[in-house]
Amino acid sequence: MALIDSIIGATGQWISTTNPKATLAQPVEWLKKTGGYAAVNRLIGLSIPFAPRNRFSVEEVRPGYVRARIQLKGNKNHFGSLYAGAYFLVAEIPGGVLTLFDLGPAYTPILKEMTLQFLLPANSDVTVEFSLSPEEVAGILADADATGRAKFTLEGELRDMEGNHVATSIAQYRVRKKGFQPLYKEQIGALPQA
DSSP states (O other): OHHHHHHHHHHHHHHHTSOTTOOTTSHHHHHHHHHHHHHHHHHHHHHOTHHHHTTEEEEEEETTEEEEEEOSTTOBOTTSSBOHHHHHHHHHHHHHHHHHHHHOTTEEEEEEEEEEEEOSOOOSOEEEEEEOOHHHHHHHHHHHHHHSEEEEEEEEEEEETTOOEEEEEEEEEEEEETTOOOOOHHHHHTSOOO
């Protein structure tokens, strides 16, 4: 686990310095960006082999933001639109990605509950975007550092390639701080007073 945590940390630092708008006109920045996203998707595939088999990918990640896609190809239901499980996959994994890269590998994200409201059938690939403000990240870190765990909610609009809002997801996450040891009353009383 220490190796994977180190890789996650290094990848997070790498992608946080990339320019998400870099194009081939800036070849070094473009290679840095696309290489970073390839590393993120490889890490996801190593952790959750089901994701790349079902053509899930992170398209952009930066501090406080993630955008992901699920392809229609290979994920069609019995009437040719996107299968319900594929909606769930594209709505669930980005929460973990956002948490790992914004909070760091010392914090473990856990999905506690998710609801999906289907609005329209998707007859193309589907994308979703999630974000956490710096204040939300700071609050999650403060709670997790003080109590060993924190909770937060991510709501996403899933969109097809024409921009139609095809589903809404609401996910309740918990974060656990690895190795957290609570202080007991006896220990708190023994702490130096400020």
